[in-house]
Amino acid sequence: MNRRAWILFALVAVLWGIPYLLIKIAIEDLSPMMVVFGRVAIAALVLVPVAAVQGSLRALRRNAVPVVVLGLIHIVGPFLLITYGEVHISSSLTGLLIAIEPVLIALLMLRAEPVTPVRAGGLALGLVGVAVLVGLDVSGDRLGLLGAGMILLATLLYAVATVYVQRRAADLPPTALVAGTTTVATVVLAPFAAFSLPTGAVSGGSWVALLALGLLCTAVALLAFYGLIGEAGPNRAGLVTYANPVVAVLLGVAILDEPIGVSTLAGFALIVAGCWLSTRPAPAPAPVVECTMAAR
Template sequence: MSHPVPAKSALIGALTTIYVVWGSTYLAMRVAVESMPPFAMAGARFLIGGSMLFLLLAARGGGRTTVRQWIDNSIIGTLLLLGGNGLVAWALQYLPSGVVALLIGVGPVFIVLTDWAWPGGERPTGITLGALLLGFGGIAWLAAPWEQGAGATLHAGGVMVVLAACVFWAVGSIYSRHAKSGASPFMSAAQQMLGGGAAVLLVSWLTGDLARLDVGAITTRSWLAFGFLVLIGSLVGFSTFVWLMKNAKPALAATYAYVNPVVAVLLGWLLLNEPITGRTVIAAAIIITSVAIITTQKNRGRLTTPPRQAVVPPADETRHS
């Protein structure tokens, strides 16, 4: 079924919303974990967001679902939210929000490799393989493992955790493409947030992360950041992305993958006084170039967009979120 062509102003407004909202979620997560345990914060965030979306759908008569849909979307939500967003929230305790955004910008590298390894997956071209090496070069330059002890060296554990989060997100994204879910995009997102949020809270309890939660010690700025993540990062950002996927070409909707890291770095510099060094600028250029090459190559077949840290892709739509 064809969709009416939207006004140019509507497309520009939607793209601007995605660029700013999803680019700012790294900063919001960084502020939220200042006084909230990371896994407890992430789990509560997605449980609340998923509950709000599910209740809204139910009130409008769209709450019908099956056990199979719950199982598939809970698995996807666990991979994306526990393995992806949960690990990112932990890493933000040790890394600047802009650096985390840049590291996640190389997520398509892992998506390409996962898609290649998946049964019936697509083999990357030589150009794509070259772009993979370029992306890893950008990460190496950013993390500077050869400068141990230098003041500019990043927290090595934080860097590795963010890269692991990219792997989990890639597996969850490719799995969602093959899942036989008949749920609507909005219902898929609600189920993924509920299932994934519950998994994150379970890990928070098992690791003692939840025991460190002191509601009375949570600062006003952390509460505001948390509210922003629930209402703006998840509900507004996700709704806008769904609209874009239905009304714009996938390649256009995927441009947020290039813009979000730049927005995150600038906001971290403006609001949190996070430094922008020459190393950061060079790494940003390398990583974004790598992502652009990979996504362009994928677009010749079927486009796989990279993950977004703050919002879950529906099980029945391919993607960064």
């Protein structure tokens, strides 16, 4: 990756490691639906004027379908699933489960990239890591299993969206794409959020967490991520999930006092190893050397 791609990679890694902590704080006083609506509405309010000033909104007219699709599969679906999932599981486990995204991207791109024994082993190893995490952390807890299932489904949607961006929306300016998708999400969620308004007092911490979710973890992070896909492609962009869980776990343990044991670390190690192996490029075929005999 070039220098710009590495900068975007580092920025996204930090900004997408923070949301799980902020979601935990926000849902103490706000409903999950209100948290998701609030963060996308804040992002849209910031991004639409930015895209308008840059003149990139015009590009949305001829790309309405991809923008609507991405608004649903990259924002509405995953944000709701993650926020509701965190009602039942810890923020650190959420971050660890989302680390499986590169494996899912590799599975989605099997037709485009050859399957080598190393890649196949990596895919299997990553899935074993998920099984270890879920089996040891939430085994016997039905609500915990439900929460983990929601997170994994959200991760699958993230993987689908990452591939879709490259195939259908890579030429769109990132500001227009993020402004469009967050606006779509805001419009879709507004009717549901109207019935989820807080009925009691909301602490300042919850409001600050919601503001940070919208401004930093949604607006800025999505801009950086779409730019990263354009610079490095979906496979390498998906590798940002290597770093996200580290930030999520450190914050969850340090601030929320969430437990983490050897089994959790082992599951994460399996996922990271699987992601690394499954996303390795296939070796280039050896050049064919044609030998000809000179006529005598």
